[in-house]
Amino acid sequence: MHMQPTSSMKEEFLQKWQMGLQIYRPLIDNTSVSERRKAIKLSADVAMASLRRGTTCWSRALIQKTATEDNFLVRQMLSGIKAETLINKKLPKVMCHRKIVRRSKKILRRRKSRSAIEEVAAKARKLVKKKTQGLRNVVPGGEFMSNDVLLIQETLDYIVSLQTQVNVMRSIVDAAEAGSERTAYYLGKLKFAIEDG
């Protein structure tokens, strides 16, 4: 099964992103470049997260995170009750009871005498654990996913969503840059012609 951003996902993302930017429209001319940049990025993130309609952990976490940066925008982009639920919904606390895990690992260690193979396996597991932690750092809400199965599912979904976001944003910026160059080119030509006579 190949996961890919579908055209309906892209369309919906674009629509929601544009809606988010519309909210900033009256402010656009009076803000700094960095504020605009923030507006662009935050509305893109909410648009991406809202595609999942609260069904994934990463999207809920991303919405909550964005809400701390711009509560108004998130509320505007997610209409009504839904916004309240998503913003205020408590994310589950870290479910991995460290003391219990540590204790059980200790018990397991005492029971087995380690062969060379077991040593290698243990090292590999440690490495996997480390890399899994790395994944938790880059996926929104990763810190709440103590279950590795969940983590992988969420990661895959997050990647497809990110690709959708990047895909659409890239098309827009490429078109805008090409458009402005072309326009600038013709404007330049026009200016030259006017100045000439």
Next chain:
Amino acid sequence: MSNRRSRQSSSATRISDDQIIDLVSKLRQFLPEIRERRRSDKVSASKVLQETCNYIRKLHREVDNISDRLSLLLDSVDEDSQEAAVIRNLLM
């Protein structure tokens, strides 16, 4: 589920081979380096996880980069110019 103790939580912290195979097949399209790997032992799992991390970070950087470019475009454009019309029609 949170009441079941040691066995549950210690097995939940490990990724199974099946999950790795599944993840690898899905990541294959994005990560050509992974395509050559066939084994799904723990060492490969580590590599897959690392590459996945790297890929996600790369996507993040791309979004940041595009956001920068767009914010500059909006900045350099006069309110009444044709460029403004083009960009604003696209974005807003």
